[in-house]
Amino acid sequence: xxxxxxxxxxxxxxxxxxxxxxxxxxxxxxxxxxxxxxxxxxxxxxxxxxxxxxxxxxxxxxxxxxxxxxxxxxxxxxxxxxxxxxxxxxxxxxxxxxxxxxxxxxxxxxxxxxxxxxxxxxxxxxxxxxxxxxxxxxxxxxxxxxxxxxxxxxxxxxxxxxxxxxxxxxxxxxxxxxxxxxxxxxxxxxxxxxxxxxxxxxxxxxxxxxxxxxxxxxxxxxxxxxxxxxxxxxxxxxxxxxxxxxxxxxxxxxxxxxxxxxxxxxxxxxxxxxxxxxxxxxxxxxxxxxxxxxxxxxxxxxxxxxxxxxxxxxxxxxxxxxxxxxxxxxxxxxxxxxxxxxxxxxxxxxxxxxxxxxxxxxxxxxxxxxxxxxxxxxxxxxxxxxxxxxxxxxxxxxxxxxxxxxxxxxxxxxxxxxxxxxxxxxxxxxxxxxxxxxxxxxxxxxxxxxxxxxxxxxxxxxxxxxxxxxxxxxxxxx
Amino acid sequence: xxxxxxxxxxxxxxxxxxxxxxxxxxxxxxxxxxxxxxxxxxxxxxxxxxxxxxxxxxxxxxxxxxxxxxxxxxxxxxxxxxxxxxxxxxxxxxxxxxxxxxxxxxxxxxxxxxxxxxxxxxxxxxxxxxxxxxxxxxxxxxxxxxxxxxxxxxxxxxxxxxxxxxxxxxxxxxxxxxxxxxxxxxxxxxxxxxxxxxxxxxxxxxxxxxxxxxxxxxxxxxxxxxxxxxxxxxxxxxxxxxxxxxxxxxxxxxxxxxxxxxxxxxxxxxxxxxxxxxxxxxxxxxxxxxxxxxxxxxxxxxxxxxxxxxxxxxxxx
Numbered sequence: 001x002x003x004x005x006x007x008x009x010x011x012x013x014x015x016x017x018x019x020x021x022x023x024x025x026x027x028x029x030x031x032x033x034x035x036x037x038x039x040x041x042x043x044x045x046x047x048x049x050x051x052x053x054x055x056x057x058x059x060x061x062x063x064x065x066x067x068x069x070x071x072x073x074x075x076x077x078x079x080x081x082x083x084x085x086x087x088x089x090x091x092x093x094x095x096x097x098x099x100x101x102x103x104x105x106x107x108x109x110x111x112x113x114x115x116x117x118x119x120x121x122x123x124x125x126x127x128x129x130x131x132x133x134x135x136x137x138x139x140x141x142x143x144x145x146x147x148x149x150x151x152x153x154x155x156x157x158x159x160x161x162x163x164x165x166x167x168x169x170x171x172x173x174x175x176x177x178x179x180x181x182x183x184x185x186x187x188x189x190x191x192x193x194x195x196x197x198x199x200x201x202x203x204x205x206x207x208x209x210x211x212x213x214x215x216x217x218x219x220x221x222x223x224x225x226x227x228x229x230x231x232x233x234x235x236x237x238x239x240x241x242x243x244x245x246x247x248x249x250x251x252x253x254x255x256x257x258x259x260x261x262x263x264x265x266x267x268x269x270x271x272x273x274x275x276x277x278x279x280x281x282x283x284x285x286x287x288x289x290x291x292x293x294x295x296x297x298x299x300x301x302x303x304x305x306x307x308x309x310x311x312x313x314x315x316x317x318x319x320x321x322x323x324x325x326x327x328x329x330x331x332x333x334x335x336x337x338x339x340x341x342x343x344x345x346x347x348x349x350x351x352x353x354x355x356x357x358x359x360x361x362x363x364x365x366x367x368x369x370x371x372x373x374x375x376x377x378x379x380x381x382x383x384x385x386x387x388x389x390x391x392x393x394x395x396x397x398x399x400x401x402x403x404x405x406x407x408x409x410x411x412x413x414x415x416x417x418x419x420x421x422x423x424x425x426x427x428x429x430x431x432x433x434x435x436x437x438x439x440x441x442x443x444x445x446x447x448x449x450x451x452x453x454x455x456x457x458x459x460x461x462x463x464x465x466x467x468x469x470x471x472x473x474x475x476x477x478x
Numbered sequence: 479x480x481x482x483x484x485x486x487x488x489x490x491x492x493x494x495x496x497x498x499x500x501x502x503x504x505x506x507x508x509x510x511x512x513x514x515x516x517x518x519x520x521x522x523x524x525x526x527x528x529x530x531x532x533x534x535x536x537x538x539x540x541x542x543x544x545x546x547x548x549x550x551x552x553x554x555x556x557x558x559x560x561x562x563x564x565x566x567x568x569x570x571x572x573x574x575x576x577x578x579x580x581x582x583x584x585x586x587x588x589x590x591x592x593x594x595x596x597x598x599x600x601x602x603x604x605x606x607x608x609x610x611x612x613x614x615x616x617x618x619x620x621x622x623x624x625x626x627x628x629x630x631x632x633x634x635x636x637x638x639x640x641x642x643x644x645x646x647x648x649x650x651x652x653x654x655x656x657x658x659x660x661x662x663x664x665x666x667x668x669x670x671x672x673x674x675x676x677x678x679x680x681x682x683x684x685x686x687x688x689x690x691x692x693x694x695x696x697x698x699x700x701x702x703x704x705x706x707x708x709x710x711x712x713x714x715x716x717x718x719x720x721x722x723x724x725x726x727x728x729x730x731x732x733x734x735x736x737x738x739x740x741x742x743x744x745x746x747x748x749x750x751x752x753x754x755x756x757x758x759x760x761x762x763x764x765x766x767x768x769x770x771x772x773x774x775x776x777x778x779x780x781x782x783x784x785x786x787x788x789x790x791x792x793x794x795x
Contacts, residue, residue, distance in 0.1 A: 003755040005531060010523035274715050275511030318751050327523035424506035444508045
């Protein structure tokens with residue numbers, strides 16, 4: 001939107017974060033090279049600048065890390081809960097103290113805007129550690145009987161969309177319940193996990209309780225298949241999730257999977273329209289739409305379709321795309337060339353199948369991986385863009401006539417992770433929410449997270465819950 | 479500019495019943511979502527050239543106000559001089575939009591700003607409570623206009639609004655609008671702190687605009703809750719939607735409680751990202767404030783010189 005009021009660049013300073021030219025694997029409290037000496041580069045998606053070179057874990061390293069975690073488990077699990085809580089509280093406080101540094105780091109490595117890492121990711125990361133720290137000495141009262149036991153060594157594989165937040169979702173409940181962990185961050189976003197390793201040292205966490213292995217899918221597969229891993233936790237694509245389910249089938253391993261989604265954001269004709277528009281924007285353009293619970297399908301009551309679309313398009317015209325470190329940026333970079341190619345291919349397919357494509361006028365930077373906020377109208381259930389998870393800033397707009405039709409269309413997906421309901425009528429919220437098969441349902445808001453609230457999916461969106469009291473169960477032998 | 483409801487909406491103003499059906503048919507407001515949006519826009523980082531632009535714009539939008547029982551001609555003259563030349567050490571500083579005084583001070587204020595573009599606004603209609611017979615309110619307005627007021631800031635009858643007597647409120651506004659004649663612009667104050675809910679604020683905004691308001695204004699500055707980013711955002715959405723539906727553009731004036739440059743810039747961001755540059759002009763957006771101006775001047779000096787000079791380097795009036 002051209003305006004007389006042009007915001008001058010307001011970049012957050014990079015100088016607060018000191019990224020080393022290379023990093024090793026974090027095993028048994030030490031940074032070490034990979035056994036075979038392999039390394040890979042991590043780049044900043046907004047500029048393609050190489051940020052650092054990190055070790056690439058192989059099978060021997062996975063084995064070393066699992067052994068370290070196994071060794072540490074005996075003492076860690078025997079600590080009184082109140083002692084484990086002290087470490088978790090300490091970690092939470094260090095995260096708060098270093099939050100600006102970590103926010104800048106996350107923005108550099110992931111490509112998401114500093115506004116989000118500063119105002120959403122980092123506060124939630126700290127909150128998650130604080131929350132589970134509080135549970136550590138109260139497990140007797142969690143509803144699983146007296147003295148529930150931990151599982152042992154947790155092998156955890158996390159995605160690149162919320163690198164540090166997904167780490168927190170995995171590590172905080174695991175440690176609170178007395179497990180030790182080996183975590184593999186995503187190949188394209190290894191840095192914040194490595195900084196977290198440093199925080200573990202700073203907090204004096206006993207060696208081997210947390211181990212971080214950077215690497216690609218092969219390291220993740222080796223970790224999950226390792227015979228001495230007791231618990232597998234994975235967040236990522238449904239395709240990989242299915243592979244993991246096959247790998248652990250028939251073993252003693254307990255598994256939780258948090259997979260894809262194709263969330264329906266349902267807007268009734270009596271919705272608070274201006275806030276619904278904000279919710280739609282927040283639902284699909286938060287984190288460039290690279291959110292498993294994104295509201296990627298807008299189901300709008302046909303009677304207000306044109307009016308809502310006009311408002312939505314006007315609002316999209318005010319989104320500011322560009323340098324993720326600029327404090328006024330709303331839309332940052334796509335995380336990788338690979339993801340950009342996938343989004344591009346699916347959007348092209350939407351166009352080829354006859355959906356109407358629209359983006360606001362916006363200039364994409366020359367370097368890096370960028371995709372303009374996009375919406376498709378005239379989408380039906382039969383369109384690929386209404387069925388496949390795009391995992392990008394692409395919204396598919398469908399219409400419905402009655403509440404029953406809205407529910408039927410919302411549920412008509414192999415996924416079942418999230419949904420949103422927009423109406424001023426409280427009874428309708430309750431009635432519709434009861435009929436939706438989705439793990440998280442927001443009413444008159446979207447993409448709001450809180451450590452006290454369980455999160456997880458139905459159907460191909462996975463199983464198990466993270467967050468809240470429910471999140472403890474995944475790490476307890478109950 | 480039409481003095482009554484635009485034709486497209488004239489049928490809704492016939493009675494309490496038709497007004498109720500129309501106003502209650504407006505989309506609801508989700509309070510949490512509205513406040514979250516206002517807060518999120520409040521995190522915009524306005525630096526260097528953008529800040530300089532915003533500070534000058536904000537100065538030019540100030541309705542420099544004194545509404546005290548102790549107001550004297552001397553005080554009003556000082557205010558007028560300040561409005562015309564806010565920073566005597568720097569003649570590039572823009573004048574404020576207006577001075578805002580009680581009706582009996584209008585003539586004095588007119589003299590004080592004579593020869594400049596600064597307007598004289600006068601609160602009228604038994605400000606701030608609005609609890610007086612309609613004849614008294616209209617006389618109040620006529621006196622102010624006769625004394626030369628360029629703008630009238632009226633208060634609505636909140637009691638009537640809360641009792642659901644929308645037609646009474648509507649009729650009062652149209653009567654005041656008529657009393658303003660063709661020269662004085664009318665600002666309609668809702669006292670949003672007394673209307674209490676955001677739904678009420680949206681309804682009052684539409685009611686005021688239907689009745690011919692040139693400006694809709696949040697508050698008198700005399701109650702506990704005055705202008706907030708959220709209620710101003712909501713009123714901006716209302717003027718945006720009203721123009722889309724009727725083609726008539728209406729101004730917005732948050733008043734009360736805006737004291738710092740940082741606050742003022744946040745309001746300008748709301749304007750910029752909600753209604754856009756059509757409203758980034760003192761014909762369409764104002765700040766009702768008194769102490770805000772000196773903070774804007776100090777920030778302006780700091781931007782120009784790189785040093786913060788302190789309160790002794792702006793005039794105390």
